[in-house]
Amino acid sequence: MAARGAEPEVIWSRPERTGRGPRPTYSRADIAAAAVRIADAQGLEAVSMRHVAAELGCGTMSLYNYVPRKEDLHELMIDAVGAEHDIKEPSGDWRADMIRNAHETRALMRRHPWVPRLMAGVYGFGPNTLRYLEHCLTCLEPLDLSYGTKMELVALLNGVVTTYTANELATAERTRSMPWSEEEENAVRMAYLGSQVATGAYPRLAAAFMEGADSGPIDLEAVFERALGRVLDAYDPKRGAER
Amino acid sequence: MAARGAEPEVIWSRPERTGRGPRPTYSRADIAAAAVRIADAQGLEAVSMRHVAAELGCGTMSLYNYVPRKEDLHELMIDAVGAEHDIKEPSGDWRADMIRNAHETRALMRRHPWVPRLMAGVYGFGPNTLRYLEHCLTCLEPLDLSYGTKMELVALLNGVVTTYTANELATAERTRSMPWSEEEENAVRMAYLGSQVATGAYPRLAAAFMEGADSGPIDLEAVFERALGRVLDAYDPKRGAER
DNA sequence: CCTAGTTACGTACACCGTACGTAGTGCGCT
DNA sequence: AGCGCACTACGTACGGTGTACGTAACTAGG
Numbered sequence: 362m363a364a365r366g367a368e369p370e371v372i373w374s375r376p377e378r379t380g381r382g383p384r385p386t387y388s389r390a391d392i393a394a395a396a397v398r399i400a401d402a403q404g405l406e407a408v409s410m411r412h413v414a415a416e417l418g419c420g421t422m423s424l425y426n427y428v429p430r431k432e433d434l435h436e437l438m439i440d441a442v443g444a445e446h447d448i449k450e451p452s453g454d455w456r457a458d459m460i461r462n463a464h465e466t467r468a469l470m471r472r473h474p475w476v477p478r479l480m481a482g483v484y485g486f487g488p489n490t491l492r493y494l495e496h497c498l499t500c501l502e503p504l505d506l507s508y509g510t511k512m513e514l515v516a517l518l519n520g521v522v523t524t525y526t527a528n529e530l531a532t533a534e535r536t537r538s539m540p541w542s543e544e545e546e547n548a549v550r551m552a553y554l555g556s557q558v559a560t561g562a563y564p565r566l567a568a569a570f571m572e573g574a575d576s577g578p579i580d581l582e583a584v585f586e587r588a589l590g591r592v593l594d595a596y597d598p599k600r601g602a603e604r
Numbered sequence: 605m606a607a608r609g610a611e612p613e614v615i616w617s618r619p620e621r622t623g624r625g626p627r628p629t630y631s632r633a634d635i636a637a638a639a640v641r642i643a644d645a646q647g648l649e650a651v652s653m654r655h656v657a658a659e660l661g662c663g664t665m666s667l668y669n670y671v672p673r674k675e676d677l678h679e680l681m682i683d684a685v686g687a688e689h690d691i692k693e694p695s696g697d698w699r700a701d702m703i704r705n706a707h708e709t710r711a712l713m714r715r716h717p718w719v720p721r722l723m724a725g726v727y728g729f730g731p732n733t734l735r736y737l738e739h740c741l742t743c744l745e746p747l748d749l750s751y752g753t754k755m756e757l758v759a760l761l762n763g764v765v766t767t768y769t770a771n772e773l774a775t776a777e778r779t780r781s782m783p784w785s786e787e788e789e790n791a792v793r794m795a796y797l798g799s800q801v802a803t804g805a806y807p808r809l810a811a812a813f814m815e816g817a818d819s820g821p822i823d824l825e826a827v828f829e830r831a832l833g834r835v836l837d838a839y840d841p842k843r844g845a846e847r
Numbered sequence: 848c849c850t851a852g853t854t855a856c857g858t859a860c861a862c863c864g865t866a867c868g869t870a871g872t873g874c875g876c877t
Numbered sequence: 878a879g880c881g882c883a884c885t886a887c888g889t890a891c892g893g894t895g896t897a898c899g900t901a902a903c904t905a906g907g
Contacts (some may be wrong), residue, residue: 362704367783367784368783368784368792369779369784369788369789369792369793369817370789370792371639371792371793371796372795373796373800374792375833379763402684409760422763425729432778442730476726477724477762480724481720481721481723481724481725481770482721482774482778484774485793486797486798486800491800491805491806491809492805492806493804494804494806494809495807495808498806498808498809498812502808507815508808508815509812509815509816509819511812512812513827513830513831515769516767516768517764517831517834517835518766520763520764520767521760521763521764523767524766524767525759525763527724528759530787531725531727535675535725536612539612540610541610541611541612545611545612546612549611549612549613549617550612550728552612553614553617554729555614556617557616557729557731557734562734562738563734563735563737563738564737564738565738565741565742565745565751566734566737566738566741568751569741569752570754572750572751572752573752576752584756587756588759588760590755591760591835591838591839592834592835592838594838595834595835595837595838596834600843601610
């Protein structure tokens, strides 16, 4: 009998049920759902083995029958929300389809603001992640590029979606457990930024800051949309992209 | 006297020394350096208030005189490594300069593999981060775009650099505290991926997988380089980008 | 000079991940 | 058929975490 956790293991390879012994009380999906419920309601830091076990209604250590390490619980969570991806039949217009996918992913992250933070750590591709990747490749079918390049496009686009949305959600997630509001925090940060920029040490930043102040509050949605457009353009053969 | 931490606060706004009371034994830079030393040597999870205090040679709770919450320590760390940015006089070729910046940032993250993970959480722009942003804008001076668009370009590029490098470093960081090697872990993950793809459930992914297997191990450096090129192209007015 | 605001730091608390041991359960093999 | 073993369930315990709070020493501003 090998020592516990002496060799690497992918949670998805481990069978849910081996046949031997009493049948497990919960499924992997049950556990993931419980963890997601807690993260949604109380934030990622509330997702402890104890809390998840309590949410399920079992003893803390029982969880370790299903999930060897907490990190694996995180993998389950990521994949669980991946099931929410609304996968539509590709329209034939790869650009429109990818923009739709991006918006849809962004919406998913806004529903589960802890997702970007979790993605930064690990991974491991669970079944739903794979399904989503496959879908993206399907949408890109009309595009005349190698699969390698397409994968790079998908990775790049997903990265952009994640970082943009992450920045947007960071303060929201953080102020959740603070006694002040997101608006207050943002105001303080903006005031600080203004004060720094006013020192004259960063002239171009100051110019950018002023430009932003003139044109009112930034429309994050529009910024996101523009970034998507740029990235997709960069891979469009009609726009001069090769291979 | 207000309750501790009852309102939002930016660590950089708080003066290092107020004048009243005994003069502080350490500087913010000392503390950040100690934390960075620990993170580099033992990984991010070893950066606890106790360990940092021990590294400095003071009592745990003394740290809280300098840093109200652990999160602020993280901000200090990010900014401390930001000081390593090797800022060169712009050459006049914005494209080359930005590529150089990107590579340089990537090298920085490879020196401090915990950086991407930390960036995913918070931030707040410290002085070194601002200096780097200003530098990027300076490099983009020859480019005929609004400051708003330039900021979007910088954000996008930094996002790409971060996500790419993060993926590359994730397993390295994780296996650090595990009894097996990064190679072993990657082998297991690849085997799993292969098995999934072999089920036939993801035909296009399978094709991509095969394509990759044929052409040998992926050259991450080249992938990174290509991604940079694409993004920069997307903002190049000569390539048809507007405004 | 005095006193209010600091620094320094020990103690204490609630909570964390998880190693380990034990008891009960039911499948697979002989 | 029945034995044995792998499995489920879970209580206890340990070493760690962030940090609230209280106290003593110190020093610049009024």
